[in-house]
Amino acid sequence: MKQTPLIKHLRAFTLRGGGADYHDQADGHWIDDHIATPMSKYPSYRQSRRSFGINVLGTLVVEVEDSAGNVGFAVTTGGEPAAFIVERHLARFVEGAKVSDIERIWDQMYYGTLFYGRKGLVLNAISGVDLALWDLLGKVRQEPVYQMLGGAVRDELQFYATGARPDLARDMGFIGGKMPLHHGPAEGEEGLQKNLALLAGMRERVGPDFWLMVDCWMSLDLNYATRLAQAAQEYGLKWIEEALPPDDYWGYAALRRQLPPGMLCTTGEHEATRWGFRMLLEMGCCDIIQPDVGWCGGITELVKISALADAHQALVIPHGSSVYSYHFVATRHNSPFAEFLMMAPQADQVVPMFSPQLLHEPVPEHGRMRVSRLDRPGFGVELNPACALHRPYLHTPGG
Numbered sequence: 001m002k003q004t005p006l007i008k009h010l011r012a013f014t015l016r017g018g019g020a021d022y023h024d025q026a027d028g029h030w031i032d033d034h035i036a037t038p039m040s041k042y043p044s045y046r047q048s049r050r051s052f053g054i055n056v057l058g059t060l061v062v063e064v065e066d067s068a069g070n071v072g073f074a075v076t077t078g079g080e081p082a083a084f085i086v087e088r089h090l091a092r093f094v095e096g097a098k099v100s101d102i103e104r105i106w107d108q109m110y111y112g113t114l115f116y117g118r119k120g121l122v123l124n125a126i127s128g129v130d131l132a133l134w135d136l137l138g139k140v141r142q143e144p145v146y147q148m149l150g151g152a153v154r155d156e157l158q159f160y161a162t163g164a165r166p167d168l169a170r171d172m173g174f175i176g177g178k179m180p181l182h183h184g185p186a187e188g189e190e191g192l193q194k195n196l197a198l199l200a201g202m203r204e205r206v207g208p209d210f211w212l213m214v215d216c217w218m219s220l221d222l223n224y225a226t227r228l229a230q231a232a233q234e235y236g237l238k239w240i241e242e243a244l245p246p247d248d249y250w251g252y253a254a255l256r257r258q259l260p261p262g263m264l265c266t267t268g269e270h271e272a273t274r275w276g277f278r279m280l281l282e283m284g285c286c287d288i289i290q291p292d293v294g295w296c297g298g299i300t301e302l303v304k305i306s307a308l309a310d311a312h313q314a315l316v317i318p319h320g321s322s323v324y325s326y327h328f329v330a331t332r333h334n335s336p337f338a339e340f341l342m343m344a345p346q347a348d349q350v351v352p353m354f355s356p357q358l359l360h361e362p363v364p365e366h367g368r369m370r371v372s373r374l375d376r377p378g379f380g381v382e383l384n385p386a387c388a389l390h391r392p393y394l395h396t397p398g399g
């Protein structure tokens with residue numbers, strides 16, 4: 001049997017300007033235009049999410065190199081603090097291991113950081129390393145990640161679009177459109193009526209049959225979310241997303257019970273690991289879970305989360321995350337469609353989700369993508385050499 005190479009180096013870099021940290025955009029982008037957040041109760045943080053620091057981290061780039069000179073990489077959110085965790089802590093579990101030792105490395109990264117980790121930034125860093133390892137293994141074996149996960153269960157992926165213009169998304173061939181909620185509870189009855197008017201106007205523009213969803217980005221309380229959902233039933237809202245803060249499992253369970261018939265409750269993009277998703281699933285918090293593969297623990301963990309969801313009859317529709325999601329979605333019956341985040345500033349054209357950081361990043365055409373577009377080793381993308389990488393922390397290999 002051919003010998004599996006050993007991992008020689010793990011490196012962590014940071015990058016600014018869009019890409020994996022897709023909130024790190026310039027002025028005038030729809031994604032930063034008065035979107036409701038848990039910080040909207042403070043008037044000075046209401047207009048722009050960048051004002052409270054949504055883009056403070058930037059992108060983390062993780063690179064792994066093996067003894068034969070193969071290099072795998074991945075991008076996620078996490079920037080400089082995640083780079084510190086990767087270089088100064090996680091590297092010890094990776095360097096010297098076999099390229100195929102992904103399960104053991106994951107276990108050591110998770111349990112080795114348990115005293116300060118479990119969720120959030122540490123899981124972003126672990127996810128970045130995990131994705132880079134799958135990319136490296138794919139390059140060593142000359143196989144796409146979706147093949148290493150067991151192969152595709154469908155020939156084509158279909159997408160809904162997230163952005164300010166579901167009406168344009170419909171014209172571009174997407175199966176649905178998810179728009180951001182603009183006004184939170186602190187904007188009172190007037191804000192609620194404005195939210196409903198925006199949904200009514202968009203339903204008018206997209207027609208009766210197109211899926212229309214709203215993303216609340218953790219901004220509501222149970223009472224407001226229930227009132228919004230009940231009033232929005234008239235506009236055929238398919239789902240209400242991330243209505244409450246992620247720790248309010250009890251609120252999600254109550255909200256789901258109070259939703260109008262047929263409307264789905266979705267959440268999970270800020271949840272992590274099989275244990276976090278177990279809470280959502282066992283407490284009956286939602287119909288669809290939306291793990292972000294760059295934040296929930298990587299592909300290794302997403303496969304476990306997905307099996308758990310399957311046993312609870314819940315769909316897994318990963319949050320954003322471009323190719324890292326596509327390779328997973330292709331392989332699972334309980335992931336029948338995928339999200340595409342519209343990163344054009346006016347959400348009026350399809351541009352690669354992690355642009356400008358990746359080369360060869362496939363995008364949907366007419367809301368669809370042949371799985372054969374993923375037929376390149378690993379995740380099938382390369383780092384754009386035009387992006388200026390910064391390596392803030394070095395470690396001694398093996399140290």
Ligand SMILES: C[C@H](O)[C@H](O)CC(=O)C(=O)O
Pocket residue numbers: 031035162179180215217269319320339341
């Ligand atoms: C639009 C949302 O506020 C957020 O920026 C993206 C998101 O939550 C999603 O794509 O889902």
Ligand SMILES: [Mg+2]
Pocket residue numbers: 215217241242269319
């Ligand atoms: Mg969301």
